[in-house]
Amino acid sequence: MQRTFLLVSIALVLAFCLAAPLQAADPIKFGVVEPSSGKFKDIGDRYLAGAQAAADEINRNGGLLGRQVEIIAIDSEIKPDVATRKMRKAILKEDIKFFGEGASSGVMAAMVSVANENNAIAISWGAEAASLSGANCSRNFFRTSLNTDMHSNALAKWVADNNKKRVFMIAQDYSFGHEAVAAFKKKLLELNPQVELVGELYHKIGEIDYAPYITQIIAAKPDIIFTSNWGNDLQLLIKQAKPMGLDAQFACYFLNDFIAIRAIGDPAAVIGNVTAAVYMLSIPTQKNKDFVAAYQKANGNYPSWLHAKSYLAVMFWAEAVKKAGTADDVDAIINAWEGLTYDGPAGKQYMRPEDHQAQVPAWVGEIVPESPFFDHPFVGIPTMISAEDISVPPAETGCKGFNYKPSQN
Numbered sequence: 001m002q003r004t005f006l007l008v009s010i011a012l013v014l015a016f017c018l019a020a021p022l023q024a025a026d027p028i029k030f031g032v033v034e035p036s037s038g039k040f041k042d043i044g045d046r047y048l049a050g051a052q053a054a055a056d057e058i059n060r061n062g063g064l065l066g067r068q069v070e071i072i073a074i075d076s077e078i079k080p081d082v083a084t085r086k087m088r089k090a091i092l093k094e095d096i097k098f099f100g101e102g103a104s105s106g107v108m109a110a111m112v113s114v115a116n117e118n119n120a121i122a123i124s125w126g127a128e129a130a131s132l133s134g135a136n137c138s139r140n141f142f143r144t145s146l147n148t149d150m151h152s153n154a155l156a157k158w159v160a161d162n163n164k165k166r167v168f169m170i171a172q173d174y175s176f177g178h179e180a181v182a183a184f185k186k187k188l189l190e191l192n193p194q195v196e197l198v199g200e201l202y203h204k205i206g207e208i209d210y211a212p213y214i215t216q217i218i219a220a221k222p223d224i225i226f227t228s229n230w231g232n233d234l235q236l237l238i239k240q241a242k243p244m245g246l247d248a249q250f251a252c253y254f255l256n257d258f259i260a261i262r263a264i265g266d267p268a269a270v271i272g273n274v275t276a277a278v279y280m281l282s283i284p285t286q287k288n289k290d291f292v293a294a295y296q297k298a299n300g301n302y303p304s305w306l307h308a309k310s311y312l313a314v315m316f317w318a319e320a321v322k323k324a325g326t327a328d329d330v331d332a333i334i335n336a337w338e339g340l341t342y343d344g345p346a347g348k349q350y351m352r353p354e355d356h357q358a359q360v361p362a363w364v365g366e367i368v369p370e371s372p373f374f375d376h377p378f379v380g381i382p383t384m385i386s387a388e389d390i391s392v393p394p395a396e397t398g399c400k401g402f403n404y405k406p407s408q409n
Contacts (some may be wrong), residue, residue: 030069051310
């Protein structure tokens with residue numbers, strides 16, 4: 001009887017041991033903190049969809065370190081206090097260690113504070129204020145997108161290379177807009193000291209009537225207008241300019257967006273304008289063509305610049321987790337990400353260890369009448385501007401370090 005009991009017990013233990021590896025490991029949770037309500041819902045929805053597309057691809061290919069990646073949507077309402085309250089809850093209740101955001105530099109700045117307090121990782125795939133990786137740099141913050149310095153430098157180089165002589169600047173009146181204009185002016189004057197800066201205006205976020213601003217721009221007679229406006233503010237500015245008689249080109253941060261172009265509606269208002277981005281659907285490389293085809297097959301739509309930025313960020317983060325060999329040790333992942341290179345559809349991205357600002361190329365393209373992707377104007381084949389041409393050296397960013405030690409991984 002005792003022998004039978006012993007044999008049964010051994011059999012049960014062996015069965016349990018053999019079955020244990022077959023049980024699914026807990027998923028790796030990744031919080032996407034974007035507006036899923038309000039006037040900027042479209043931006044948040046596309047960032048969320050891009051992150052989900054990356055997670056789906058990772059999961060289809062066996063997961064990350066054998067675990068599934070689970071995207072957790074967190075509605076920021078594009079308010080820093082709301083985002084941080086929900087982020088803290090996600091850390092405490094769901095043990096989420098990784099958070100991505102792109103719609104607002106103000107929201108991301110608040111999120112970084114929470115990441116610092118809880119040793120989590122905050123990832124910007126679109127919040128571009130240079131100060132985030134500059135004066136306010138943090139070991140717990142990584143940016144995979146361009147920052148305002150790099151974005152503005154790319155457009156400044158295009159303006160200088162195309163010999164534009166009279167330049168006007170208009171932006172939203174908050175830290176992001178002011179940083180974008182300051183960087184653009186600095187780089188443009190460095191590249192072409194003879195250029196005339198004929199005007200500089202700022203307006204509230206969510207402005208409806210641009211007529212007073214457009215009147216001032218027309219009076220200044222610029223060759224080109226630089227703007228870092230995004231969302232509805234960009235669409236209304238361009239849409240209202242043409243009927244008022246403004247013929248000068250716009251050099252835009254964010255016109256690489258088929259939804260924005262459709263919202264503007266008038267082909268004459270968008271054709272000929274220039275835009276810069278870390279990703280464009282029309283990048284002519286084979287790697288991007290393959291990415292676009294695979295993304296469309298899996299998701300039923302082309303990847304917009306927003307989809308692609310969050311997709312690229314999640315894929316880059318996943319490479320850091322793989323290198324670290326753990327999804328639970330935040331310090332190990334931080335060390336692994338420093339100095340790591342990810343070769344994706346937008347080109348090679350190198351994570352600079354000193355400030356966690358990814359060194360990435362920028363793509364600059366002009367809106368042309370016909371596109372192989374859409375039945376309306378869109379960005380033509382863009383030109384790549386190297387990371388070296390747009391980067392600001394670590395010593396000049398304002399980042400004083402965060403007890404940086406070269407990775408031994």
